[in-house]
Amino acid sequence: MAKIKEVRCIRTRTNGTWVIVKIITDQPGLYGIGSASEHYHAATVVTAIEESLGPMLIGREVSRIEDIWQSLFTSGYWRAGSILNAALGGIDMALWDIKGKEAGMPVYDLLGGASRAAVPCYAHAGGQDHEALVDDIQRYIDEGWPVIRCQLGGYGGGGFLDDAIKPKNAWSDAAAFDDEAYLEAIPAMFDFLRKRLGFGPKLTHDVHEHLRPQVAVALAKRLEDYRLYFLEDVLAPEQIDWFRLMRQQCTTPQAMGELFVNVHEYLPLISERLIDFVRVRVSKGGGITPCRKIATLCEFYGVNTAWQEGGDNDPVNQAAAMHLDMSSYSFGIQEENHFSDEELEAFPGHATMDGGYMYSNGQPGLGIDIDEEKAAKLLKAEPLKAYFAAADRRADGSIVRP
Numbered sequence: 001m002a003k004i005k006e007v008r009c010i011r012t013r014t015n016g017t018w019v020i021v022k023i024i025t026d027q028p029g030l031y032g033i034g035s036a037s038e039h040y041h042a043a044t045v046v047t048a049i050e051e052s053l054g055p056m057l058i059g060r061e062v063s064r065i066e067d068i069w070q071s072l073f074t075s076g077y078w079r080a081g082s083i084l085n086a087a088l089g090g091i092d093m094a095l096w097d098i099k100g101k102e103a104g105m106p107v108y109d110l111l112g113g114a115s116r117a118a119v120p121c122y123a124h125a126g127g128q129d130h131e132a133l134v135d136d137i138q139r140y141i142d143e144g145w146p147v148i149r150c151q152l153g154g155y156g157g158g159g160f161l162d163d164a165i166k167p168k169n170a171w172s173d174a175a176a177f178d179d180e181a182y183l184e185a186i187p188a189m190f191d192f193l194r195k196r197l198g199f200g201p202k203l204t205h206d207v208h209e210h211l212r213p214q215v216a217v218a219l220a221k222r223l224e225d226y227r228l229y230f231l232e233d234v235l236a237p238e239q240i241d242w243f244r245l246m247r248q249q250c251t252t253p254q255a256m257g258e259l260f261v262n263v264h265e266y267l268p269l270i271s272e273r274l275i276d277f278v279r280v281r282v283s284k285g286g287g288i289t290p291c292r293k294i295a296t297l298c299e300f301y302g303v304n305t306a307w308q309e310g311g312d313n314d315p316v317n318q319a320a321a322m323h324l325d326m327s328s329y330s331f332g333i334q335e336e337n338h339f340s341d342e343e344l345e346a347f348p349g350h351a352t353m354d355g356g357y358m359y360s361n362g363q364p365g366l367g368i369d370i371d372e373e374k375a376a377k378l379l380k381a382e383p384l385k386a387y388f389a390a391a392d393r394r395a396d397g398s399i400v401r402p
């Protein structure tokens, strides 16, 4: 039985925002990797793993993943949270990676085996105006993507006013976010898209939690006629009780959960069937161990999974999501990611995309490794872009929650 000998972190990408956990065993050449990436608090996660959680693992049997997860989850008495979940998630993935290598099976085989041939993914289309957006969507349709996310402008696009009425001592000249402008812009966008593209393409939209809850309900209702595949993050995680009211108002499918770090956030939404897709990030949910339980819970309640990916995720988290996608009957759709060639070369065995489908290489464990020399070359120091941290503000200067 392999025992844990060493737990360490490898930081890569610009500013070392990708944190890869490497667990080395006492068996020759046997190790596993996991994703604990944390764009803004990478050093904090590394400290949690290398100075707190990791030392508790030395000498423990790799195979007891559930027991290790439960003991680490309560090891600080206080549970969960973004940092500790990411640390635990990275460790958990590395343990599943090792278990798969020991068994000679891909992780999805350990989880019950493939329940689909490959993983359908959704693409991110965007444009500064309707014409640019429709061109981008058409490009993805031509490439064969089954579902496409449609955004006006960049992160949280739509609803920004250059001519907002601001106070005399305005804090900034930047365009101000306006809830009512957003409520006009996005239904108009889908009206244009459906007239141009028809109802064949499966389309989604991500609100990035920007709206006041009342406006969020109104938006979901107004989008009903455009038959979205789902509406994403229409409410902030602090306002999820509003989903009960939204459900009574309209049938627009709801996707929610990329910021969730606690079972009490997603449990009521799934068990009361208040959302249609749960979008926890696998590492932030605490790894494969808790996320496979979420997937099973979803199956019983008729909810689907759509594990979060996105700009700051790494290829190891993507691999973990893919193994859950391959094996979970409740899988709905997978968010895609966009890595550079240089980044992918540092992660041999990474999942591959062809058209709108993601494919596993079928190798034992997660099937992905890290080339530490190439990973080191991705490390560059640049000013950290705070694109989530209160970048958007209303006309009076107050923060729009990201």
Ligand SMILES: [Mg+2]
Pocket (backbone or CB within 6 Å): 206, 208, 232, 233, 258
């Ligand atoms: Mg989102």
